[in-house]
Amino acid sequence: MKNITISDVAEALGVSKTTVSRAISGKGRIGAETREKVLAYIEKHNYTPNVIAKSLAQSKTYNIGVMIPAEYDIIDLPFFQSCLFGIQEIAATMDYDILLTISKPEDTTQLERIVTNRKVDGVILMRTFVDDKQAKMLSKRGIPFATIGSTNVEKAIQVDQDHESACKELTSILLMKKLNRIALIGGDENHVVTQSRLKGYLDAFKEAEVPVNEDLIYLSVNNSVLLEQKVEEILEKGADCIISMDDALCGNVLKKLRAEHVKVPGDIKVASFYNSSVLENNVPSITSLSFDEKELGMVACRSLMDKIEEKETRMATTLGYQVILRESTK
Amino acid sequence: MKNITISDVAEALGVSKTTVSRAISGKGRIGAETREKVLAYIEKHNYTPNVIAKSLAQSKTYNIGVMIPAEYDIIDLPFFQSCLFGIQEIAATMDYDILLTISKPEDTTQLERIVTNRKVDGVILMRTFVDDKQAKMLSKRGIPFATIGSTNVEKAIQVDQDHESACKELTSILLMKKLNRIALIGGDENHVVTQSRLKGYLDAFKEAEVPVNEDLIYLSVNNSVLLEQKVEEILEKGADCIISMDDALCGNVLKKLRAEHVKVPGDIKVASFYNSSVLENNVPSITSLSFDEKELGMVACRSLMDKIEEKETRMATTLGYQVILRESTK
DNA sequence: CTGAAAGCGCTTACAG
């Protein structure tokens, strides 16, 4: 049971392969009538083009590579999934598929393979790193690529969330609620994103002309033991609110507060980032910043497509956010 | 800067394209000396074959499709990640890549696309379902495919974990420790896997000739409110141990026990499944069944490859497990 | 052991 080809269609219709090809692709001049005829025949005999042959003729693969880092916090997984979903949605509309690869950030062999084997037209990196070997490799080899998150590697298409403005707005809202001893707990202070958030937090204080208590800022809080200590300190210092830079952190903060019999929002307010399912069922519900992760994937994919098709390409995009106010800051 | 092709190599060496092709692929007779010469030249000028052209000539894509369900519990994500890793590892050794697609179980459009576009040589479904539309579609179209988890769809290559034996062994060990009021908490009782585990649990009691307390078995415990109730009942009934069918459930059990000031393992023992990072940092450490998820992906991929290459193929594989005894059952 | 030639199924200048 062989597949029907463009030649079969041409022969059956008494036209040339060229004509059939043009009817399908819509490229080049062709009579409306002829086009209809070809399209009708194709539909009826459900001919589907061989993408591989098309690839070879056009030197395009109709695949984009997506790199997921093999090392991650469990909290990142839903993020990747959402992004992937967005990427796929856009890719599919252009008849592109996703070629997946998973590697440690410093390992470029998998990525080199798909690039060397010419199996992709471009690549999306789901995470950026300080010394980003993968991004550098792609940049050097002249492969179109997009990163989710910021990078200083040349030629990268970047799409990122506006962490700074988001954190600023959240903080401003809390300040307006007359909370002014707001503690901030965050992860690795060497991460660009941590610094962006901190800046947003500080800016909000400045704008509100409220003095910042620097001693309520705790960064690089990387493990739960450390976190418990910090929460104790925060309570001793009489903070009236705690902002956590991600939902995993916030989950641990809540756990500790419960252990200490500190009531939320009665004794202290709590706010978080990401609005992920991790805190979904928490009572009380948690005020949170929310980013559209699927949109992140969609924009990255769309920009990359533009680049691949040599259209005008937006090289850097910053996406918005939402502040979702809930019981924990009432 | 054009890529160097097989013709360039042939010309440079004064041999035919056929010879070069044979030297590379290792197929067909060729003089050792000639082969060396070709290989050396290729290495030196780092020629890399165009996989697309190879694909077209051989009617193979060197891609396998991997379907991840779009609806999932968050607990499943690390599982998918591990499986994917295993799949990639095997695929890469055979120069295959992963074409990823994400869909709801009842939606076959994405899958149809990659199949119709002939972009994959075979497919791995990461989850099976009761009325499995995707598996049926692949079966009907004669595409080689493997499922992770059991299915009754024809022509499927199946690889699954031995949930029944695993649960039986865990239960037996607990019975030997003179625990005999062992509660069992599980998810949806309509899932095949839930029933397998239940059977293992019951078999262990039978074999040990210990009467089962049917009223300590709680299935379809799907939300945390229900779970808290059930844990209270279990405590009232004076159980001496609780087995949870996954780590998310177990996490909630532990939370409830803590809230009730019930000590583990002092007042009650606890055991779980999966040995995932969810409970990794729990104090006390939790006794758990452990399955090798990466291995699951590796086996599925290897079997699928055999099928694609028309080698003898193992159509059903059941993988082993480990019982990891820790403090929570001391 | 080696090669000339046809073929995989498309696209795309070029000519009309």
Place this chain on the structure above:
DNA sequence: CTGAAAGCGCTTACAG
């Protein structure tokens, strides 16, 4: 508006 022909870069019977 339409077509003959060359080309994309491989593989593989077939012949020698």
